Amino acid sequence: MAVSPRTPGAGEMFQLLRDGRPRTRAELATLTGQARSTVAGRIDALMATGLIAPAGEATSTGGRPPATFAFNASSQAVLGVDLGATHARLAVTDLASTVLAELDAPLAIADGPGPVLAWVAETGHKLLETAGRSAADLAGVGLGLPGPVEHATGHPNNPPIMPGWDDADVPGILRSHFDAPVLVDNDVNIMALGEHRIAWPDVADLILVKVATGIGAGIIADGALRRGAQGAAGDIGHVAVPGAEEVVCRCGNVGCLEAIASAQALAARLREEGLDVAGPADVVALVRGGDVSAGRAVRQAGREIGSVLAATVSLLNPSVIVLGGILAEAGEHLLAGIREVVYRRSLPLATQHLRIAVARSGAQAGVLGAAAMAADHALSPDAVDALTA
């Protein structure tokens, strides 16, 4: 009479409370279909973890008013980390994505995993302190890296702009500094998670496209991030662009989208045209200042990106495409180029309700997405069951 051991437990009941609304024991018994005594025991177990707390009394319908219980999002904290090629952003949030402390600093990812992760650990601990929390309060760490990450292991896989990081045991290294689960993903996926959570929580099908040093996409389909079999989904930067076979990409292939239309590629092209451009920020500044060549170059990059996004629209039929990364700050030129090609190249059914917009969550998207990834993991039914077992 072998029976699977998995019984809907405290973790599943807790999911009902994650919306923050206070509920009575009787309401929870009705919602879960569990006996009052079972519910009472699970409430006690959840109270012991601190994840829920008493939230006053409900209105009585006669007799003693019943006690209510609610998600206690401030009981623990998570650390979100968003590492780019040349900068880092860290945030300590509570379990409901409220930012408690935040920090932005220059950082060279090319220094390699040892120095970079040591810095992350030290800075993370300091930031926890700033937030008034101790290391014991930490429920998880979420980290985004600017390159492909194998999701199952959290190891970078041949990341083109991260020398020394290939197959590094990032979760293992960080676990030696933090006594909490560590989740690692690429920078675009955490940005998609953050933008979706902050700005488009009710949209089921969304593509976030980051145009910066590289180009990549994060895919939300049916409400959840889709990473694919190895966590490599969304890698549109290395899709071939027609007619660009002579351009060699840092990945070793030719004609890749990001070798032609990334902020880095545009900076190089404008430099060749004699403009005073050191990097992506200068491209944005030139466009905003009304420079015609720069504006034209960004619009053309939009068309190239649009040609790949047109295929993406045909394949995934999203209702929203959101543009992020530094080149999205160049204003309407990028959007205009993308829209021009996407609306020309896709079937009516896929574009009639399609919105293409610039990300609303700004520079915080990645770090908040990383923190949310860690919080979601810590608050999953299995994790809460383990805490209350």
Next chain:
Amino acid sequence: MAVSPRTPGAGEMFQLLRDGRPRTRAELATLTGQARSTVAGRIDALMATGLIAPAGEATSTGGRPPATFAFNASSQAVLGVDLGATHARLAVTDLASTVLAELDAPLAIADGPGPVLAWVAETGHKLLETAGRSAADLAGVGLGLPGPVEHATGHPNNPPIMPGWDDADVPGILRSHFDAPVLVDNDVNIMALGEHRIAWPDVADLILVKVATGIGAGIIADGALRRGAQGAAGDIGHVAVPGAEEVVCRCGNVGCLEAIASAQALAARLREEGLDVAGPADVVALVRGGDVSAGRAVRQAGREIGSVLAATVSLLNPSVIVLGGILAEAGEHLLAGIREVVYRRSLPLATQHLRIAVARSGAQAGVLGAAAMAADHALSPDAVDALTA
């Protein structure tokens, strides 16, 4: 004290029984965490619908051996319908995809929704009779159409090869013939559902590509079919192929993949070269007979399809790509062309474990996928709750 009315009911308990294993009341109480009395009541309600039935006695550990209950897949039937441009396939299956009766017939989709759906209704009723089932046994109808279908309404949307079908109320018309829910999807999605169910049930991320009169894909990600916001996902036939801007597609755009690499396009090209080719079947016959021009043309079509699939692999990181449709029957040439480009154009992380194979479920995939779509709908927790309420 407003409480959401949704309580885990008989429908949710029934999901545990869908694997077909007999279980006792005590096992179900343990698995669901519900009280024995609650479980007993739900078993009675499910028995009354016929969805479960007594399945003998479990081994006793002393005392009277407890009764067991199991999913009774033969209690009802579903009708699956797979309509192509020039043929139809119908199957009556039980609720666990066992085929009870099947029929294959020529049918011109271009005759329009009135005549075609009247024929489907008449033939469907006859096939139910052949299967020894009555109209009252019918739990649902699943229908696949060879064109874009808006999933929420079940209406075709500007289908290029289905004159007269645009915005036709297909579910409404069929509901006047069948007293059961009608679900409509495009032919490639039902084929992906069928192939996934039959041949790759344990693969979470799979793309099915159908290469026939048209070209389309069905996307399984994280174990489920992803249809996108309007149900238009997977429409790779109208992605632009580089260097083919002079080829006009039936969709009105230029350079579309299916205008260049579909079985129809190949047949036309080989005809121009003076070969005696009336349609796709002749292309397959020529390739199988060793005709060099035909083999070369199919391999080149594989490369064109491969260029779009390389982008698909970068975007979705599937672990399996399955090729279906009549051109997949032409043997290794199509596969070879596709593999050549996909493995050249995608990043190592996405291709190191990627398999590209011909569909295993053959011509049955679509009709069984359509039937499975109807059965899944009929057996969903909400549907079963409604039956037992």
